[in-house]
Amino acid sequence: MSLKLYCDLISQPSRTLYILLKTAKYNFEPKYVKLAKAEHYSEEFTTQVNRMQRVPVIDHNGFLLTESVAIVKYLAREKIIPESLYPVDSKQQARVDEFLEWHHIGLRLHCTTYFRVKYMDPLFGKKMEEDQLAGYERRMVQALDVFDKKWLGQGTEFVVGNKVTVADLFAATELEQPRMAGYDPKEHYPAIATWAKKVQAHFNPHYDEAHVILNKIVKKQQSANL
Template sequence: MVLKLYIDLLSQPSRALFILLKTAKCDFEKKLVDLRKGAHYTDEFTAINRFQKVPVIDHNGFILTESVAIIKYLSRENLIPNSLFPKESKSQARVDEFLEWQHIGLRIHCAMYFRVKVIDPKFTGKAPSAKTLMGFEKRMISSLKAFEMHWLQNGTEFIAGDSITVADLLAACELEQPRAAGYDAAENFKDISTWWNKVRNHFNPYYDEAHAVINSLIEKNKLAAKL
């Protein structure tokens, strides 16, 4: 049976898993779940994921949620390259170290900035106050500073060593979220910019394919700002 991947490409971890499986040349069926239309709240999808979130995989009837758990499972099933998620103990521990940190160290701050500036106004019709937005932006910038200092200035080329791994892919996808809200970390952090370009280049053409929706949103916002 083909692996089924339930995603919405507006979701950072959804994009990361899509890129990962494409890069691995893994045979999978893409199942789109439109979050903007509330498809994740339907009874049909809730039967697949009780948490009503994406991404989710269905592998021969085995359903698994949470992107990090999915990545580790795909590795154990030999569906993704060892180079991207190493099986050697210490190398894997370095990747796991970042995966544990990134949830509250990077992801939450980038995601909340995007949500407050882009998502909430679309649903409520109200823009956030300048004070509220500034607070989320400050926390996001602080997390970006920590990311650059502790993970990109550690004497290695990539997050978990001198070889690119899923840690780099997940982090890169997280940074696309504030970019879609008008804040490009590459314009403000030199080391992030250099590293980010390497990650994009490594995973292309699938990286750009996965981010077509995000890039379209950015272009629409630029056009609207000129009007």
């Protein structure tokens, strides 16, 4: 069997799948697609890999699949990832799915948008008024408040219970993204900081491996602001 993962580790869901496959000790081939160089818009990628021009994508013995949540569910059915991370039990699995459904609009939309307007857009010469930028930050903070109080504030150790699942990994990689734009959720939310440390420890060394590029960008940004 062969599995290829088309990804860019600057992408949150790409990092999630990379870490997940590494944790599962599954033999896969990373196929890096450089988003900064618009390789996902190339004719080859569009026609042969993903017509939607996005990563991540998997190629599992010729079966191409896009969308990170769909990929996780497929990998679980194929027994590629541990049941502990995506439970077989119907109710436990439903709780994980409940978070993954909320995550797209509830968390990812706001963290990703803030990262894009604060960090990415200026790289391409796009400028935004301070009051507009403040609005994006406010919406992201509101999303973080919900995550902090209504997901982590339910008396459990992790997002959907007392065991790590893919829900935690999706959330953790997402909350790394605004760090590149100068906002680290862990510095503002003690509960998030405690939870994130546990998630990182669970998935290490692969978690740190997947975030090498991101951490270099963060360090470079911090040095530039000194």
